Amino acid sequence: MGKPMSIIISFFQTVGGEGKSALARGAAYSRAFSKAFKSIALVELDRQGDSTEWLKRRGDRVKKDKVQFLALPETKPDDLKKSLLKVIKESEIVILDCPGEGKVDFASELALNLSHLVLIPMRVSAKTRRLFVRNQWPTINDILSSDPSRTNSFYIVPTFIHPQTRPETVIQYFEGIMPPQISILESVFSFRNIYENFEEEGMTLLEYARSVKGNKRMFNQAGRALLDIEKISNDIINLIS
Numbered sequence: 314m315g316k317p318m319s320i321i322i323s324f325f326q327t328v329g330g331e332g333k334s335a336l337a338r339g340a341a342y343s344r345a346f347s348k349a350f351k352s353i354a355l356v357e358l359d360r361q362g363d364s365t366e367w368l369k370r371r372g373d374r375v376k377k378d379k380v381q382f383l384a385l386p387e388t389k390p391d392d393l394k395k396s397l398l399k400v401i402k403e404s405e406i407v408i409l410d411c412p413g414e415g416k417v418d419f420a421s422e423l424a425l426n427l428s429h430l431v432l433i434p435m436r437v438s439a440k441t442r443r444l445f446v447r448n449q450w451p452t453i454n455d456i457l458s459s460d461p462s463r464t465n466s467f468y469i470v471p472t473f474i475h476p477q478t479r480p481e482t483v484i485q486y487f488e489g490i491m492p493p494q495i496s497i498l499e500s501v502f503s504f505r506n507i508y509e510n511f512e513e514e515g516m517t518l519l520e521y522a523r524s525v526k527g528n529k530r531m532f533n534q535a536g537r538a539l540l541d542i543e544k545i546s547n548d549i550i551n552l553i554s
């Protein structure tokens with residue numbers, strides 16, 4: 314495949330439920346991304362299709378969206394390549410939400426090969442770390458060995474972090490357990506109760522925040538979640554620009 318003009322980033326994690334889709338959607342629909350990019354595509358590669366279900370619930374709201382959402386699950390390798398190349402041509406930034414199916418499958422491998430930046434959402438969990446070493450690290454290591462220019466393009470995003478935990482503590486933890494070739498994002502994705510509420514409604518975080526303006530407690534929660542997302546999104550933009 315030729316070198317595409319647009320920027321491609323992946324949320325890559327073979328363990329399900331680590332926050333890939335929440336982060337991919339969060340970044341895609343963030344203010345930061347909206348300001349930084351003229352056209353944004355979000356591609357769901359996961360067969361479980363959480364974001365696809367979310368988009369259905371979104372209904373008419375999609376008409377006003379700047380984000381072009383595309384679901385490409387179960388696509389055959391050649392078809393997937395073709396469809397991806399098309400989105401890449403049309404968008405300034407493409408966000409790939411990788412499958413969380415245990416092994417690094419074809420779709421994940423393609424995403425890794427195309428990406429300028431790979432974000433790895435990960436909880437503070439011995440099990441996730443063990444699975445990372447077994448399933449993800451060999452593929453990443455191969456990529457880094459064959460293409461040294463990819464150094465500094467793999468970042469852990471700590472997820473489900475207790476809101477009271479200092480980010481520095483979490484970052485130090487990951488620095489201690491990860492191979493030196495893997496970097497850690499400076500911001501963490503904190504656990505906030507509200508996520509399920511607005512995902513159920515097919516809303517973005519921003520829309521949800523607006524919808525709960527009358528409820529001080531919910532509005533504060535949404536505000537804190539927005540700060541997390543905007544900080545993470547800005548960190549990502551700084552890494553790719």
Ligand SMILES: Nc1ncnc2c1ncn2[C@@H]1O[C@H](COP(=O)(O)OP(=O)(O)O)[C@@H](O)[C@H]1O
Pocket residue numbers: 326328329330331332333334335336363413473502503504505506507508509512
């Ligand atoms: N920061 C968060 N705080 C609270 N719940 C979250 C957070 N991020 C994700 N979730 C919830 O956890 C579940 C799994 O997250 P999801 O992003 O779908 O994971 P993945 O795509 O890695 O399988 C979803 O129900 C989502 O709403």
Ligand SMILES: [Mg+2]
Pocket residue numbers: 333334335359363364410413
């Ligand atoms: Mg998902």
